[in-house]
Amino acid sequence: MIADSLVKKFKAIVGDDNAWTDATDLHTYSYDAAVVDPVQPGLIVRPTTTEALGRAVRLCNDNGLPLTVRGAGTNLSGGTVPLPGGVVIATNGMKSILEINEADMYAVVQPGVVTAKLAAAVEARGLFYPPDPGSQAVSTIGGNVAENAGGLRGLKYGVTRDYVMGVSFFDVDGNLVKSGSRTVKCATGYNLTGLMVGSEGTLGVFAEIILKLIPLPAHRKAMMAVFESLEKASETVAAIIAERIVPATLEFLDNFTIRAVEDFSKAGLPRDAAAMLLVELDGHAAQVEEDADRVEALCRSMGATSIRVARDAAERDRVWAARRAALSALAQLKPTLVLEDATVPRSRIPDMVAAIGRIAKRYDLTIGTFGHAGDGNLHPTILTDKRNHDEWERVEKAIDDIFDEALAMGGTLSGEHGTGLAKSRYLEKETSAGTILFSSRIKRAMDPNNILNPGKIIAAKA
Amino acid sequence: MIADSLVKKFKAIVGDDNAWTDATDLHTYSYDAAVVDPVQPGLIVRPTTTEALGRAVRLCNDNGLPLTVRGAGTNLSGGTVPLPGGVVIATNGMKSILEINEADMYAVVQPGVVTAKLAAAVEARGLFYPPDPGSQAVSTIGGNVAENAGGLRGLKYGVTRDYVMGVSFFDVDGNLVKSGSRTVKCATGYNLTGLMVGSEGTLGVFAEIILKLIPLPAHRKAMMAVFESLEKASETVAAIIAERIVPATLEFLDNFTIRAVEDFSKAGLPRDAAAMLLVELDGHAAQVEEDADRVEALCRSMGATSIRVARDAAERDRVWAARRAALSALAQLKPTLVLEDATVPRSRIPDMVAAIGRIAKRYDLTIGTFGHAGDGNLHPTILTDKRNHDEWERVEKAIDDIFDEALAMGGTLSGEHGTGLAKSRYLEKETSAGTILFSSRIKRAMDPNNILNPGKIIAAKA
Numbered sequence: 001m002i003a004d005s006l007v008k009k010f011k012a013i014v015g016d017d018n019a020w021t022d023a024t025d026l027h028t029y030s031y032d033a034a035v036v037d038p039v040q041p042g043l044i045v046r047p048t049t050t051e052a053l054g055r056a057v058r059l060c061n062d063n064g065l066p067l068t069v070r071g072a073g074t075n076l077s078g079g080t081v082p083l084p085g086g087v088v089i090a091t092n093g094m095k096s097i098l099e100i101n102e103a104d105m106y107a108v109v110q111p112g113v114v115t116a117k118l119a120a121a122v123e124a125r126g127l128f129y130p131p132d133p134g135s136q137a138v139s140t141i142g143g144n145v146a147e148n149a150g151g152l153r154g155l156k157y158g159v160t161r162d163y164v165m166g167v168s169f170f171d172v173d174g175n176l177v178k179s180g181s182r183t184v185k186c187a188t189g190y191n192l193t194g195l196m197v198g199s200e201g202t203l204g205v206f207a208e209i210i211l212k213l214i215p216l217p218a219h220r221k222a223m224m225a226v227f228e229s230l231e232k233a234s235e236t237v238a239a240i241i242a243e244r245i246v247p248a249t250l251e252f253l254d255n256f257t258i259r260a261v262e263d264f265s266k267a268g269l270p271r272d273a274a275a276m277l278l279v280e281l282d283g284h285a286a287q288v289e290e291d292a293d294r295v296e297a298l299c300r301s302m303g304a305t306s307i308r309v310a311r312d313a314a315e316r317d318r319v320w321a322a323r324r325a326a327l328s329a330l331a332q333l334k335p336t337l338v339l340e341d342a343t344v345p346r347s348r349i350p351d352m353v354a355a356i357g358r359i360a361k362r363y364d365l366t367i368g369t370f371g372h373a374g375d376g377n378l379h380p381t382i383l384t385d386k387r388n389h390d391e392w393e394r395v396e397k398a399i400d401d402i403f404d405e406a407l408a409m410g411g412t413l414s415g416e417h418g419t420g421l422a423k424s425r426y427l428e429k430e431t432s433a434g435t436i437l438f439s440s441r442i443k444r445a446m447d448p449n450n451i452l453n454p455g456k457i458i459a460a461k462a
Numbered sequence: 463m464i465a466d467s468l469v470k471k472f473k474a475i476v477g478d479d480n481a482w483t484d485a486t487d488l489h490t491y492s493y494d495a496a497v498v499d500p501v502q503p504g505l506i507v508r509p510t511t512t513e514a515l516g517r518a519v520r521l522c523n524d525n526g527l528p529l530t531v532r533g534a535g536t537n538l539s540g541g542t543v544p545l546p547g548g549v550v551i552a553t554n555g556m557k558s559i560l561e562i563n564e565a566d567m568y569a570v571v572q573p574g575v576v577t578a579k580l581a582a583a584v585e586a587r588g589l590f591y592p593p594d595p596g597s598q599a600v601s602t603i604g605g606n607v608a609e610n611a612g613g614l615r616g617l618k619y620g621v622t623r624d625y626v627m628g629v630s631f632f633d634v635d636g637n638l639v640k641s642g643s644r645t646v647k648c649a650t651g652y653n654l655t656g657l658m659v660g661s662e663g664t665l666g667v668f669a670e671i672i673l674k675l676i677p678l679p680a681h682r683k684a685m686m687a688v689f690e691s692l693e694k695a696s697e698t699v700a701a702i703i704a705e706r707i708v709p710a711t712l713e714f715l716d717n718f719t720i721r722a723v724e725d726f727s728k729a730g731l732p733r734d735a736a737a738m739l740l741v742e743l744d745g746h747a748a749q750v751e752e753d754a755d756r757v758e759a760l761c762r763s764m765g766a767t768s769i770r771v772a773r774d775a776a777e778r779d780r781v782w783a784a785r786r787a788a789l790s791a792l793a794q795l796k797p798t799l800v801l802e803d804a805t806v807p808r809s810r811i812p813d814m815v816a817a818i819g820r821i822a823k824r825y826d827l828t829i830g831t832f833g834h835a836g837d838g839n840l841h842p843t844i845l846t847d848k849r850n851h852d853e854w855e856r857v858e859k860a861i862d863d864i865f866d867e868a869l870a871m872g873g874t875l876s877g878e879h880g881t882g883l884a885k886s887r888y889l890e891k892e893t894s895a896g897t898i899l900f901s902s903r904i905k906r907a908m909d910p911n912n913i914l915n916p917g918k919i920i921a922a923k924a
Contacts, residue, residue: 101809103703103809104838126706150647154646154647159649161653175900176896177894178892179893181872181873183837183838184838185612185805185839186874187609187621187877187880189881189889190660190661190901190919191610191660191661192900193656194659194660195653195654195656195657195904198649198652199652215708241565241566246677283746284746286746287745287748341649343643345566345568346645347566372647375646375647376566376646377646412643412645414649415647418649419649427650430651431651433637434633434639434640435641435654437639438908439651439652442652445904445906446903446907457651457652
């Protein structure tokens, strides 16, 4: 679909080995982790230098070629599904950690650096990069920033946005834009860093990212509390928050999710529990011990049938690895997995868990629920088969109802999975017509030819 | 300057009592805390409802009237200096705290709420709003957000940006735009909240602001360490950071500032000290005590001549009140006070303190230095008289040199005072031509008639 002469120009920029038009490659880059129809791009390019990246962006713009940047493609809202015959820029040719500054506690990375690799590299120096999206083993920092990825530690540590001190990126013409700083404070110019975080590749293409690091917590303690009812577990979440305890993670799993995870990972989870909470506390030893005692007492008083404290790091890591496998475990059960991301103020978790139960009954669907209960971010997970048209219609209605419930509770459509293609049509429901207009104006001004990942965030006009 | 018929239209929106054209009022709103020439506006309006605010913005746009929004006017970069004959919207008619949600730890406020008033209101409920700009006793949340205000606690707690969960604001046409959420996580739509923080009234006008709150730290401990040389004090800052201790505040004052503050506030500061550090630790009692011991030991080993731990809250508060009075104290000494804001990665504090000393000598100027050393944010303070043209030329050269030194150390022009009028011409020096272009495009797209606080951040074209 892209003329050979144009492909040659891309090859001249990135090298012959880094521009691919084979059918297999095009297919590989046609989808991401969202339930969105695949779309075949026309060309994959893999720049290995900042300069080549900028030139590739410009060449796309000069030729009106739609351009989608892709890290690991783990995003769950269709943000990395390309346009038909468009260009995909793969960032895995730019995966250097350029600097880890221990004294000033920041890192400078290229966009293709894998999240877990960065986390391990800074941990080896006694530092901590807290954002830990479920896909961190393969996801990239560039993708995390483009999607404002969350994770298990949002409650205490925030999300990716809270750790991006600065970015440099190419605008659609290939000009290098810099924003933010290596300093903790920076009030110079517009906060373009803030605008770019979560912009899903629609406003520019990241070249470098400066990330804030913090000291590694001195102590950690993890525990698992088992409940005989969903209500008791979700009310315990609210009770812990109400006590002003701030765990590093506070995860909720219902029976459906527990079984799927246990069958998949054999980590020793209680298959018969109606629900469980996974809690990790970190910080100063005295604080951790006190908080752990308080959490344990709260769980007991709220009716936990058993509480198990991880004896050592190995046991702790095994349980967290199992939890992180939840998506993979659930995905094996049915052909289509819809992982929703509706989020409510955290005190409303019991109400939201109850609402999801009602919605599942209303539409006769299987909805497993797990997620980051401590920050109000649940993942109701609908297992279905998109080819079953009747059921799929009910799934779509259930999703609408889940969004309506979350918004009615003062929540949001998307806690951490972004807007992408999957949620763009719902955007006005949460915000306002003025928001869509304002956002569209920004998009048009920064990308007049509409080549930067078109259709994401702002729905394409019919 | 504004036709009577038009003033009547504003009065119809905000009420007769809330639109002022008296010379005294116009003069009162002609300046802010920056060393920038005053500019007389043509009209002050003071909306008392959200609806009136939106209509006033629209009326300005419909009539091509430049519009500057003003909270307390405490900003130090000229961001609230109006345009000749323009409109000033005073936000002190919209100063309600709309909600403090204890369970979900957020507050919703109108832009005119005074920072210290909000801080006290949430503290009364065991919660904490950390951003504490020096002017917090009078500054407003709207102004803090528009300027991305910092403060003494940036090192541990970040700045205003880190606490803004969501905003609603009027675009230039008076449409209401909403962004962000009451939830800890929100990845819905563009991060317009991020873009609006620090945008200095150039892209829209805030109607409501959602702020993140955190649990109030259980314990606090403050201490004062006195040094016989600037070098020893600044090297102690770097040593504390290198030990991965994260104080809530870590303030540096040189002898010049100490004397000015002590003369002004009689708080018992050591007038003969070459420099001093004010340190406050907060958190769990065990952590605070351990860190306090480590800080004390470090100060001693680095050569502190005396260390005094505040015996009680009264003593602690007295010292902090004195520190907060530094700007007022210094301002009394000479007709013109230039408070700079250059910021460096925190390990470079000793280099920056030394550089400021060299610059003061080079241009034969009095430069007092104090500031938030723990986050690299120093305030070199030049005492001068702008009417002395010869000296003022040297002051301008000194400022240029301070910026150059900060940038050479990987720092920034402005840690927390914003860009405004005072620094817009330096912006490209820190960023890039691409940054100016990108920023200008955003500004033009969101404000085609250029009525929203024109000339701030992006310098007016000659």
